[in-house]
Every structure is written in C-alpha cells, then in structure tokens.
Amino acid sequence: MPGIETSFNPRRAKAWLLLLPILFPSLLVLSACGPSTASNHSSAAQTSATQGSKSTPSNTSANKTTSANSAAASPAAPLPQVSVATMQPQSVTLSRQLPGRTHAYQTAEIRPQVSGIVTKRLFTEGSHVKAGQPLYQIDPAPFLAEVASSEAAIAKAQASIATSKARAQRLGNLLQRQAVSAQDLDDANAAYLQAQAELAAAKARLQSANINLAYSTIKAPIDGIISRSSISAGALVNANQTHVLATISQLEPIYVDITQSSSEMLQIKQQIAKGLLQSDTSSSSPVALFLEDGSRYPHSGQLQFSEVTVDPATGSVTLRAKFPNPAAWLLPGMYVQTEFIEAVHPAAILVPQKAVMRNHQGQAVVWLVNANGVIETRTIETDRSYGAHWLVSGGLVAGDQVIVEGLQKVRPGMQVMAVPAPTTPVDTALTIHDAATHSARQTTATMTSTMTSKMTSNIAKSMVAESTANPEGAR
Numbered sequence: 323m324p325g326i327e328t329s330f331n332p333r334r335a336k337a338w339l340l341l342l343p344i345l346f347p348s349l350l351v352l353s354a355c356g357p358s359t360a361s362n363h364s365s366a367a368q369t370s371a372t373q374g375s376k377s378t379p380s381n382t383s384a385n386k387t388t389s390a391n392s393a394a395a396s397p398a399a400p401l402p403q404v405s406v407a408t409m410q411p412q413s414v415t416l417s418r419q420l421p422g423r424t425h426a427y428q429t430a431e432i433r434p435q436v437s438g439i440v441t442k443r444l445f446t447e448g449s450h451v452k453a454g455q456p457l458y459q460i461d462p463a464p465f466l467a468e469v470a471s472s473e474a475a476i477a478k479a480q481a482s483i484a485t486s487k488a489r490a491q492r493l494g495n496l497l498q499r500q501a502v503s504a505q506d507l508d509d510a511n512a513a514y515l516q517a518q519a520e521l522a523a524a525k526a527r528l529q530s531a532n533i534n535l536a537y538s539t540i541k542a543p544i545d546g547i548i549s550r551s552s553i554s555a556g557a558l559v560n561a562n563q564t565h566v567l568a569t570i571s572q573l574e575p576i577y578v579d580i581t582q583s584s585s586e587m588l589q590i591k592q593q594i595a596k597g598l599l600q601s602d603t604s605s606s607s608p609v610a611l612f613l614e615d616g617s618r619y620p621h622s623g624q625l626q627f628s629e630v631t632v633d634p635a636t637g638s639v640t641l642r643a644k645f646p647n648p649a650a651w652l653l654p655g656m657y658v659q660t661e662f663i664e665a666v667h668p669a670a671i672l673v674p675q676k677a678v679m680r681n682h683q684g685q686a687v688v689w690l691v692n693a694n695g696v697i698e699t700r701t702i703e704t705d706r707s708y709g710a711h712w713l714v715s716g717g718l719v720a721g722d723q724v725i726v727e728g729l730q731k732v733r734p735g736m737q738v739m740a741v742p743a744p745t746t747p748v749d750t751a752l753t754i755h756d757a758a759t760h761s762a763r764q765t766t767a768t769m770t771s772t773m774t775s776k777m778t779s780n781i782a783k784s785m786v787a788e789s790t791a792n793p794e795g796a797r
Contacts, residue, residue, distance in 0.1 A: 404728035472528030479521035
C-alpha cells in the first residue's frame, strides 16, 4: 500500500513470537487444533446455520417440545466433590531451633612464669597432650645457680645457729656467778633467735629457687589438643607476659552456647502460665545439633543452664548445652543449629499447609465446608510450621472441615459434596528443622515463579519502549 513501509525486522518478529503465548494463551488452543480443525468447525457452523434458516415453523415447535421433555426426564447435575480434613485437637511436642557457637570444655593459654631463653619445644603442634607433659624448656642455668645460692645460705644460717646457741648457754652459766651482765645474756639469746630466722629465710629462698627451676620447664596444665606454637627455640620470654605461647583446648566433651530472643522466652512462659502450653518436666532436656552443612550430629546433648541476664546489645539470653565429642567433629568457634523441646501443646490444631492460602493483605485463609454443605472462607492465625502442617492459634475449632483438594473447581458459596481426605499421621516428634526445610523449598518455588513473571514483564516493557523510541524500525 502506498505510504506504509513494509520492512521486516527478524529480531522483533522473534521477540513477539515468544511473547504471544504468554500474552494470549488462547492462541495455544487454536494452534494445537490446526487449520483443518478450525475450517471444519467453521463449515459445521455454516451448515447448521443454513439448515436452521430452512426449517419450518412446525419443525421448530416439534424441536421445542422434544427439548422440554428431555429436560424434564434428565436427572439433576451432581454436586462438585471436594476432599476435606476434619480438625481434631491433638497433643504435639513443640521444638525450637536456635543458632549457637561451640566452645571448648576447658581452655588453657600457655604463658611463661619465669623469664629466660627458650631452648627447646617439646611437643608436636596440633597433637593431644596430657596434663603435666613438658611443652617448652627455658634455659635452667640461672635457676640452678639460684638454688645453689639458697642452699649455701641455709648452711651459713645453720652454722650461725650453732655458735649463737653455744654462746647463749655460756653466758647463762656466767650470769649465775655474776660474771656477766643480764644484758649480755639477752644479746646472746637474740642472736640465737636471729640465726634461726635467717635459717628459715634461707629455706624459703631455696624453695622459691626450686619453684623457678621447675617453672623453667613449661608443662601442660590440662589434657587437650594443643595449638600451633607462636615462638621457636631461641626466643626470649618474660614472666607473666601477655603474649600466648600456645593454647590447649579440651574438646571432649564440648559446650555449645545457644542464643534465644528474650521476647520468645517470655512468650513461652506466658503461654505456660495461661495453661495453653505445658512445660517440659524432664530435668535435663535433650538437645539435637545440626552441623554447618545441614547434617544432623550423631550425638545428643544436654541442656545445662540458662543465663539470668539479657544481653543489652542483642536482647538475647544465652543457654548452654554439653555434647559428647569423641571423634572431635566439633571444633571451638563452629556455627551450628540446635534444637530442643520447648513445650508440649496438649490441644493443638494442625491444618495441612496445602490448604492455606494468602489474601491480598497477606493473611492466612482457608476454605471450609459448613454444616449446610456450602463453601465459606475464613481467616486464621498460624503460630509456626510443623512439618507439612501449620499450627493454628486462632480461627479454627474442633470439627471444622477444611478443604484440602478440589479448590480449582469450586468457589465460595457453592453447594458441594465433602469427602474425607486420606489421613496422613502427624509425627508428633517432628522437628522444626524438617519444617524449615519444607518451608525453604516452598520459598524457592515462589521466588522462581516471581522471577519468571518479572522477566516477562521487563521484556514486554523494553519492547514497548524501544518501539516508541524507534517507530520506523517497529514498522
């Protein structure tokens, strides 16, 4: 046609072909039927119209009478059938999954207690050491000399005691004959006592010298795994220095410090006080542990205690659990997930997750079949996930029939036939870890669907914008 450009853009044509099934789903039906089917439908429609126009009034009356008789003879259409789950209270054990960090059962930082030059390192880094095992050797020569000096001081004090004692005895005899004054005797006795004191001081100095000599060999204070050494032979160390030579950690057993929000703890205590939940009466609650890769640790731990103060920086309370660690799988500082029994719900209402939908306000909604067999919607409150179910805290009561299958063929207000859905036993010992895995899978599927919709919308917007900016190319 004159005035219209008929240039063909293959790139745009390909993009529109990709978008047509998304924007116009009905085209898929026509394309699946094929051109022959469409032409057959068209021919049949034309033939029917021609025959209808040629029919006589008498034929029309006969047809109406026949249709009326058929309608009166045909039975009523059957009611749509839906599968329902009847809500029944049941006792379930509620678990809580909380993060934690591993800490060594005992930790000893190795520091020198005397000053000197390190001559030997007597351990293998990363090995298991026993309490009392030598780790470092400091040059003992100065301490041996101190011991010898203390021993000489003891000998001198002992000799002084002998002479002062003999002199005091002689002056005592002379005083009886009035040969010396009483002052001389008092001075002799004082010298004797002073010699005894010097002997005691010399013995104390010898004991101190022996202690320093023993400290020249640095020994392990506890059993455990020793870290790498921060010094080597020839290094100068000082008594009570801040720099750590090595660290010994006892890993069997091992502690796990768990953090729990103070608000969550308060909520559980309030529900227990109201009688909605029952507290765990066991003296030491078992604790399950999940490693960083999501696998379950083969050994269970015991909850030891809970801190009595709340961390003002995080608003959390620290709980401590003790786990056996025979194979040393757990190392200090690892991030883990713990799970322990929090309480028991004696009358829990569990609704299958597939029966719960969300309205435009984000509220949880279920479809019910009332006593008259009519579908109605109801907003519910969910507390937490429990395996493939939601723990309902409000909105449902015992006896309610929740639709779990057949939602796609009914709508609220319709009369339906309720059929009990196949019952699947609820594992009352199911862990929150399993529920979290199930929720994560659902979240992944939802995110994938949302990303696909966004990508389609962005492609359409970009094509419209490009067509507006370059109308010639679009034509």
